[in-house]
Amino acid sequence: MDKYTDLIHQTFDFPTDEFKVENNELYFNGIPLMDIINKYGTPLKLTYLPKISSQIQKAKLLFKESMEKLDYKGSYTYCYCTKSSHFSFVLDEALKNDIHIETSSGYDMQIVRALYNKGKISKDTYIVCNGFKRERYKHWLSELINEGFKNCMPILDNLDEIEYYKEHVTEKCKVGMRLASDEEPKFEFYTSRLGIRYNDVIELYETKIKDDPKFELKMLHYFINTGIKDTSYYWSELSRFVHKYCELKKVCPELDTIDIGGGFPIKTSIQADYNYRYMIEEILRTIKRICKEENVEEPNIFTEFGIFTVGESGATIYSILDHKLQNDKELWYMIDGSFITNLPDAWALNQRWPLLSVNHWDKEYRKIQLGGITCDSQDYYNSEMHSFQVFLPKIPKDQPLYIGFFHTGAYQESLSGYGGIKHCLIPAPQHVIIDRDENGELVDWQFAPEQTSEAMMKILGYEV
Structure with a gap:
């Protein structure tokens, strides 16, 4: 039998x-x-x-070891994508591990408040605010900035978003930009509906951010739907993104961080079949190589892992x-x-x-x-x-x-x-x-x- x-x-x-x-x-x-x-x-x-904490510590250790091995000059920051699971028990466990948060909804701002009131985060915690934002989202994140959440960072998703913050934010404000990546070749559309077109990045900075002392462009956000995968498509998009970072860095000295979205996959079978260490090292090598070619300082790196954190x-x-x-x-x-x-x-x-x-x-x-x-x-x-x-x-x-x-x-x-x-x-x-x-x-x-x-x-x- x-x-x-x-x-x-x-x-x-x-x-x-x-x-x-x-x-x-x-x-x-x-x-x-x-x-x-x-x-x-x-x-x-x-x-x-406990699996949530072990996943976070695994990624942190792998980035630390890989950065030391490759003598990478930038720092590493782990963010959790709240949209993967908003439950309080998930956030409470994740935040035990000295991490930061990436959001995608106005209602996330109320979660931020609840976490702050419970002492789970501080006003120094990075709140990376992604997504196409309705007025409610922009209003609530502006309130947080005005209340002293100095690392609450709106990531601009379209050309006019910055105008709202010019009118409503009263404190010094860090901002980022999401770049509109090309979609996977087999996808129905060529370019993501989210983010700023590559051709508009420099002009947006120079016309709406550069001369406003209230704003400081600190981050470029990179995201593709497939997540972090060892494919020619992924490496091509990452290289294009890093070149654009270097181009913008040359006119925007305060820019010092890239946010690698998309995240690591999890095991969909009983056996592991993904080499996390290899992928981290290749990402770091790609960034180092291009920055050296462009004579630009290596950026700090944020990642926003959702499925990897909680899946x-x-x-x-x-x-x-x-x-x-x-x-x-x-x-x-x-x-x-x-x-x-x-x-x-x-x-x-x-x-x-x-x-x-x-x-x-x-x-x-x-x-x-x-x-x-x-x-x-x-x-x-x-x-x-x-x-x-x-x-x-x-x-x-x-x-x-x-x-x-x-x-x-x-x-x-x-x-x-x-x-x-x-x-x-x-x-x-x-x-x-x-x-x-x-x-x-x-x-x-x-x-x-x-x-x-x-x-x-x-x-x-x-x-x-």
Whole structure:
């Protein structure tokens, strides 16, 4: 009999740093998942807070070591993209690690205030304000600057944005510019809708910033949607950006920082397949080389990591409700939730995550399709990053089978509308937080229960 455990051990170098199996049950970062399931039930979202800190420290160490190795003269600053997950427990954990914040919405400014009032950040914390800004966003960030948040930095996204700050900001103000990168060759559009055109950068500085003593252009922001990848497209865009930085630096002496957006990827399979150290060193080499050619001082570097910060801290756990054989060949396992409503990137982007059975590793495995319980034909999951199919244990009679999707900690709650109305009125699953105390022992608590029918009825306007 071919057991599920044999399949996983033959396919991967298993166990890994974060996954192991004891008594045919899966552990995730040392968490006995069956204990959590027995305590809380399914479906459930799980966040393991220590992983957030370990990811931040990993990136900081790699940049520090790479900068020392290459004798890179600039400094490094780690920012967290709040849009990846706005939850307070995520920000509280991330901010334990001496980091700064990148924002994309006016409502982020209220999060900044809440964090300041709780003593989580200071008025010296960098608040890198990205995005195309409505008046509310510009108003609230201007208030912060006027109240002494000296590193609250609007990143100009269009030519006229600076006019608002000229009128409403009363204190000395650092600003940045986002440059409009070209999109990936296969993309539908040629150039990003966000940012300043390369040809407009110098003129914008010289006509609207240079002679105004209130403003100081400190940062150029670089962002491409693919994230930081070892492709000719990425290196070409980065080189073009650094050349523009050097051109602007020659007329704008106070410019001293570049912000590398896009971020590092996370593991979408059980095995790591991305060389973070290599990519960091190549980025630094590219910047050093071009700056030397242009006779320009090497810039300080900001990164804004969102998915990398919080993604691998998350897991989504389901039980299999039943199995169905369709067309004499398609075996479906039906989960007690929905991919469309719980993991929307699986539906929208064909995103894949590490998928493992939580129990029954000693049972025979079979090829299956996973189906969600909405009425939508697109509510399914049937392939893995390492293979175009999914294998899971056979379901023993009268015994539940539990499965876990891992590294789901970024974007899924916000994209699916946390606490709102879901397709087919599928309730939002409960959310469980797991941490370690001062002795390293696991502690867990329920952040939110499963959404109730009363909560849905209130949102929909029905009398309850």
